[in-house]
Amino acid sequence: MLEVNAVNQFYGESHTLWDLSLSIPKGGCVCLMGRNGVGKTTLLKAVMGLLPIRSGQIEFDGQPVNSLSTEARACAGIGYVPQGREIFPMLTVEENLQISLGARKDRSRKIPDKIYQLFPVLKEMRHRRGGDLSGGQQQQLAIGRALVLEPKMLILDEPTEGIQPNIVREIGEVIRTLNQQEGLTVLLVEQKLPFARRVGSDFRLLDKGQLVAQGPMAELTDAVVKEYLSV
């Protein structure tokens, strides 16, 4: 569903992604892993068109997306939940969700019921300002916002960072439900190993901007963890 082919990315002179190729299959729930600073967020931003790449191709659902804007990539079916959530703190929960609806071509559409079914707390708090929500609730709102456009693939950058354990579990359940029951393809940057093992079907492991290991989650052995993930 997502094909990244020989991508090179630079911040100024600093070469960050090195001939990086990887593939995310339709229906997969893939965890992108690696130590801090190996290029995980950079890759996600490149896929979303938030950062330019110097060379290589990115294809989504059989179509090249290199020349598409970020909004066009979202409309093509890539939902993105950035690191740090980036909700609008002064707008209500409902307004935060409605803003994403603006990118839909059929503008009459309402917020899909599914969002409030997945996250009942968002329904309860729909008239509260985003900034008044807890960190975990804001993360749920950020995921809800990405789902408003009914994407084919959901990309999440460290959705459990700084969130209390009971909400981490809820977010894990929602990701599994979306993937297993609704067939949504998921690409997830995740540092917490138990969460990645519980939620992910497969892993892709980066080191210094290159893919160094990949496979089904069961093959993420202790030896691989020690070599590429332990600090």
Ligand SMILES: Nc1ncnc2c1ncn2[C@@H]1O[C@H](COP(=O)(O)OP(=O)(O)OP(=O)(O)O)[C@@H](O)[C@H]1O
């Ligand atoms: N805007 C930027 N300008 C220059 N260098 C950057 C910029 N953003 C990231 N980098 C550098 O690029 C490299 C990859 O960063 P990136 O954020 O993609 O890593 P990451 O694997 O997502 O790490 P983390 O787990 O800490 O978020 C790092 O060395 C980082 O310092």
